[in-house]
Amino acid sequence: MRALLVRLHRYLSLICVAFWLVQALTGVLLVYRLEIYDALIPGAQQPIDMAAVEQALIRLEHDNPGWTRNSIWASGSGAHRFDIVLDTPDGARNSYWRVDGAGQILQAGPVSEDSGGSHFFNTLTRLHYTLFLGDIGRWIIAASGILLISNIIIALKMAWPRKGQALNALKPSNRGNLRAKLFSWHRAIGLWLAFPAMIMVLFGVGEALEDEIGGWLGVKADGPEAAQVVAATPAIGLNTAVKAALPLYPAAAISGIGFPSTDAPWYTITLRQPAEPVKAYGRTKVWVGTDGHVLKTHDPLKAPAARQFTKFLYPAHTGEAFGPLGRGLAFVIGLWLLGMGILGVTMWIARHRQGRP
Structure with a gap:
């Protein structure tokens, strides 16, 4: 049984390692992308x-x-x-x-999504979440995440220390030949973060399929019905719309403002309440008509459990839901995946040079 697990772990890793390394690297670079890009300005x-x-x-x-x-x-x-x-x-x-x-x-001049630092981080985001393939890419990402979790479970089964040997297993050894040293480091580092890594990857799988999960759970879209709203003339300005929205959530910060259109004659004010799990862009919404009246609100903290669950998947995957320590852990887990992949490939090369498959 152990020999079968070893082969399964080795060849599954070799088949998927390049893909997993790309996911880990892009994930690491994206954890602090907003702060990095803003710091450059x-x-x-x-x-x-x-x-x-x-x-x-x-x-x-x-x-x-x-x-x-x-x-x-x-x-x-x-x-x-x-x-x-x-x-x-x-x-x-x-x-x-x-x-x-x-x-x-x-910034002087308009910045498009296809230029400069914005283009770099937007490209990384699309690669990490969709592989530039839209919905098909999301499903591929989800499938690869399930394979990665399965591979970690197989590795844990093989590397789990015997009774009384836990401390030795968690401490890398530099004794023996190169293969022995690599194995010791690969095993020890793997045991350090295997469980939090599986949880974070699992949230990533859920985030990739958020729309599908929401559909299965019956999550419905927000917003007023355009047919029930009559646009006022002249329309209020954005500052007036924001002033109408903020008193409803006094502690909230402004995340975004959507402007009225023919199909949607209202301002969409997006806010972030302190208790929301996301760091940057909140899910609290206030729809303000062009006459200044509040048409509808959405408080994610009071939303049905199904909706709260689907909207928790992204901040849980990025670590935002768990504060600065969570984001730091997400960054470290990305580095951990990179290290595990590189160590694994190095072990295979060392084994291959000895004439072993």
Whole structure:
């Protein structure tokens, strides 16, 4: 039985190792992507003044004729910065300007998702979550996660120490030849973080299939019915809409603002309450009509259990749900997966050089 497990673990690892290493590397780089990208843009933190941010939006529309407002999003780093997103005249793409809390533009010229640091991190995100393959990629990611968990379980079965040998197993040894040293390190490091790694990967599998799980659990979409809302003329400004939303959740921070459209004649104010498991972009929503009246709200902390479960999968996978220590653990687990993969390949090469399969 042990010989079968050894072969299964070895060949499953060799088949999937390149894919798992890419997932681990992109995951490590994405843990602190918001802070890293924001740190690359100079400028002191300013108190948030949404009236000033609204004036920055108006100036950008004036300086870019034909461009139309799309949305505004917090940078996500906690530095009181926002991205003002405008659509190009042909509607083919959108670009953004990053501003501080006082409405001061921090980046010269529009930044698209296909340029600079934004492009780098957006590419990593698409690779990590979809492999650039959309829904098919999500299913491949989920399947690879299940295979990885299975492989870790097989490895634990083989590496589990005998009674009274736990401390020795957890401490790498440098005795013996190269293969013996590599095996000792591979086993010890594997035992250190195998269980938290399996949990984090399992949350990643769930996050990849969040839409499908939500459908199975009967999770319904939010938002007012457009047919029941009449657009007011003239429409209120975004600062007035934000002022209508914030008193409902006084401790919340602004995550994003969606502007009224013909199909959806309301502002969508996205907030993040302190108790929400996500760090950057909250799930609290307030829909404000163009006449300034609140049409509907969504409090994720009071949502049905099924919805709370599906929305917990992403922050649990990234570690955000468990605070700074959780994010740090996610980063370390990514490094752990990289190390385990590299050690495993090195062990196979050393074995192969000795003429063993």
